[in-house]
Amino acid sequence: MADTSQTPLTVRGPARTIAHLWMILGIIIVAFPVYYVFIASTHSVQTILRPPLPLLPGSEAIANYSDAFGGGIDRIGGVSLWRLLGNTTLIALGIALGKIAISMASAYAIVFFRFPFRMACFWLIFITLMLPVEVRIQPTYKVMVDLGLIDTYAGLILPLIASATATLLFRQFFMTIPDELLEAARVDGAGPWRFFKDILWPLSRTNVAAIFVIQFIYGWTQYLWPLLVTNSNEMNTIVIALKKMISFADADTPWNLVMVTSILAILPPVLVVVLMQRWFVKGLVETEK
Amino acid sequence: MRRTVFPNKVLxxxxxxxxxxxxxxxxxWPAAQAFRQSVLREDPFGLSSKYVGLENFRKVFADPAYLNAMQVTVVFSLLVAFFALGIALFLAVQVEKLVRGKGFYRTMMIWPYAVAPAIAGMLWLFMFNPxxxxxxxxxxxxxxxxNPLLNGDQAMALVVAAATWKQISYNFLFFVAxxxxxxxxxxxxxxxxGxxxxxxxxxxxxxxxxxxTFFLLVVNTVYALFDTFGIIHAVTSGGPGKSTETLVYKVYNDGFVNLIMGSSAAQSVILMVIVIALTAFQFRFIEKRVHYG
Incomplete structure (x- = not known):
């Protein structure tokens, strides 16, 4: 038997070494910006401000990180690092779980029930794909003001949880459930809730995990929306707080703490991608279909 | 078509x-408001408004700043799509030549997907700030x-680099597949x-x-048009001059900072048309992909 990991694209000898070298170069380019900031986060301000930066971690790591968590960030932005991380986590989780809940519910209604205007509802949801927030910035802001949602968690989360992609994905998946399964469940006297809880939910779990990973990252990396609907620093996400820190940059900016904040803004979603890689890849490939 | 369904009418x-x-x-509701505002002229305080037909659109298309933003957007999108697709395809071909280490390389390539665009921009600014x-x-x-803070071409190079860097991982994954x-x-x-x-x-x-490649081209164009707002806002704020002011940045700036409602609304409507065209194109094309795939 031939080695199954070999494909006709596989090469041998020096060509293989060259391919490895290209990949290593690729990884270095991809990783370098983050590595650079990580290194900077372990040096003192004086070292950072005197380029070139050493390529190895410095001795200030513990000092910088404990200072950042222990009040250093409060001095720059007026809000603690804990608060920023807490806000961002809450928003990312709220968006991911909210999207899953409401799009599962609507897909369930569209696939397993018959009612007037069923397809009209589907299209109504589907067309929102073509209305990203960027094309309706000002009027959406006005709605937020009228509803009193500025500077609230609801305002940061609610408008982002309506998602055509998640609804489409669940609809597609629900349609693959064989008719016989539903028939059998109904013969056994199962109602909509029983069928969902005992049959559909266990079958949906990998899809839910895949959507969760993608939407958690989507929530964590939001920029334009939090920028619009928050005025108070208390409500900042870590990404927005970072932007504010660097735009008021002056000679006294504690760059070492800015670097620590950057690392902490990057780390959580990257960990989610790396640790949940299987679901991440599935989610990415399927949400784009 | 599903034959068995639940009988409930209200649930x-x-x-x-x-x-x-x-x-x-x-x-x-907001999209409808954008359409409504695009044919009205309103004073900045929203106290009075009157119907002006397509006047706002005419003004937008006659505005050199808008034409500049359009040009900036085209240049920016083409550069980002070209480099992000080219580099990702090259690396995907390299990794497929290998037997060992594929899983490791893939993991090392895909994680920048999780970095917020605005932060990607800041990372490049940290490395390259004067x-x-x-x-x-x-x-x-x-x-x-x-000095990218003073030189427009250098500022463009910086935001293109950051936007490309962030998108390589996504393209890589799809090219490998x-x-x-x-x-x-x-x-x-x-x-x-032979x-x-x-x-x-x-x-x-x-x-x-x-x-x-076609699918990724559409996705990358949408990404360059919309998702890169954070990079531009965080790194250059559209400057220096207006050398990195893209269409989305201009909608934000006119509607939110300069408070020119009619013009901003007309720009929103134009953007909507662009998104609808791109989405329609993508779906037509995806049908074909399913057919052959």
Missing amino acids: PWVLLAPQLAITLIFFY SFGTLAYPLRLMGIDW GLQAIPRSLLEAAAID ANRRHAFWTIVFPLLAPT
Whole structure:
């Protein structure tokens, strides 16, 4: 038997070494910006401000990180690092779980029930794909003001949880459930809730995990929306707080703490991608279909 | 078509209600308002407004700043799509040449997907900022007058680099999947015919990747148009001058900072048309992909 990991694209000898070298170069380019900031986060301000930066971690790591968590960030932005991380986590989780809940519910209604205007509802949801927030910035802001949602968690989360992609994905998946399964469940006297809880939910779990990973990252990396609907620093996400820190940059900016904040803004979603890689890849490939 | 369904008449509406409510309040109502405002002229305080027909659109298209933003957007999108697709395809081909280490390389390539665009921009700004950027330093030593905060072309280069860096991981993943989907028999036949690898790549592999490439081209264009707002806002704020002001940045700036409602609304409507065209294009094309795939 031939080695199954070999494909006709596989090469041998020096060509293989060259391919490895290209990949290593690729990884270095991809990783370098983050590595650079990580290194900077372990040096003192004086070292950072005197380029070139050493390529190895410095001795200030513990000092910088404990200072950042222990009040250093409060001095720059007026809000603690804990608060920023807490806000961002809450928003990312709220968006991911909210999207899953409401799009599962609507897909369930569209696939397993018959009612007037069923397809009209589907299209109504589907067309929102073509209305990203960027094309309706000002009027959406006005709605937020009228509803009193500025500077609230609801305002940061609610408008982002309506998602055509998640609804489409669940609809597609629900349609693959064989008719016989539903028939059998109904013969056994199962109602909509029983069928969902005992049959559909266990079958949906990998899809839910895949959507969760993608939407958690989507929530964590939001920029334009939090920028619009928050005025108070208390409500900042870590990404927005970072932007504010660097735009008021002056000679006294504690760059070492800015670097620590950057690392902490990057780390959580990257960990989610790396640790949940299987679901991440599935989610990415399927949400784009 | 599903034959068995639940008989309930009210329950489906209850299940649909949250999504429909959010969609109507936060999507349709504001979009309708954008259309309405685009044909009105309003004073900045919103005290009075009057119907002006297509006047706002005429003004937008006659505005040199808007035409500049359009040009900036086209240049920016083309550069980002070209580099992000080119580099990702090259690396995907390299990794498919290997037997060992594929999983490791894939993990190392995909994680930048999780970095917020705005932060990607800041990372590149840290490395290349004229005062303490470590990589700006060698540029200076080489005699280049490096200052992206003052030089428009350099600012563009910086935001293109950041936007490309962030998008490589996504494209890489799809190109690897595309390469793996190419039927072995075709490649083996080419090998037997003694086609050299470079020739085989351009005549067999590359054409067979066309569906993936087209799909990614649309996705990358949408990404460059919309998702890169954070990069531009965080790194250049559209400057210096207006050299990195894209269409989305201008909508934000006019509607939110300068408070020119009619013009901003007209720009929103134009953007909507662009998104609808791109989405329609993508879906037409995806149907084809499913058909052949």
